[in-house]
Amino acid sequence: MPDANEKARAAVASLYKKKPGATTAEFQEAAIKHDSSVKKHDLRSFHARYVLSLKRAASAGKRRAKKTARKTAKKKVAKVAVKRGAGISDGQRAALRRLVLARDKHAVATLTGSNARAAYELAAELDGYIDELMTAAKGR
Numbered sequence: 001m002p003d004a005n006e007k008a009r010a011a012v013a014s015l016y017k018k019k020p021g022a023t024t025a026e027f028q029e030a031a032i033k034h035d036s037s038v039k040k041h042d043l044r045s046f047h048a049r050y051v052l053s054l055k056r057a058a059s060a061g062k063r064r065a066k067k068t069a070r071k072t073a074k075k076k077v078a079k080v081a082v083k084r085g086a087g088i089s090d091g092q093r094a095a096l097r098r099l100v101l102a103r104d105k106h107a108v109a110t111l112t113g114s115n116a117r118a119a120y121e122l123a124a125e126l127d128g129y130i131d132e133l134m135t136a137a138k139g140r
Helices: 006-018 024-034 036-040 043-058 060-086 090-112 116-124 126-138
Strands: none
């Protein structure tokens, strides 16, 4: 900006290098020490004239990297979602759905009876249930 004082701008830049998270008031105090004519600006206009341009210049290269990282992450998630459902046919999916629903009905009936032994047996049958799911998924 043409109205920006170079001494004040240098003071703001040196404070930014030391303390990038400084407030606008702190930046203005540092600039006033070098040039008292900066007092005429309120915080908002001082920030726009000195601080904002400095922060934009400092973060110019960082913005693209973040967008690229987000796009890459979205692509990876999409690929994983496709891989999970790609190997199961509609018939296999229906067979798995029937097994899960049957298992759920059995589990609810067992657990509502408040029988600890039956709940233990239900958990013990889990390996057999997993084998049935794998068989159904393979389509055998």
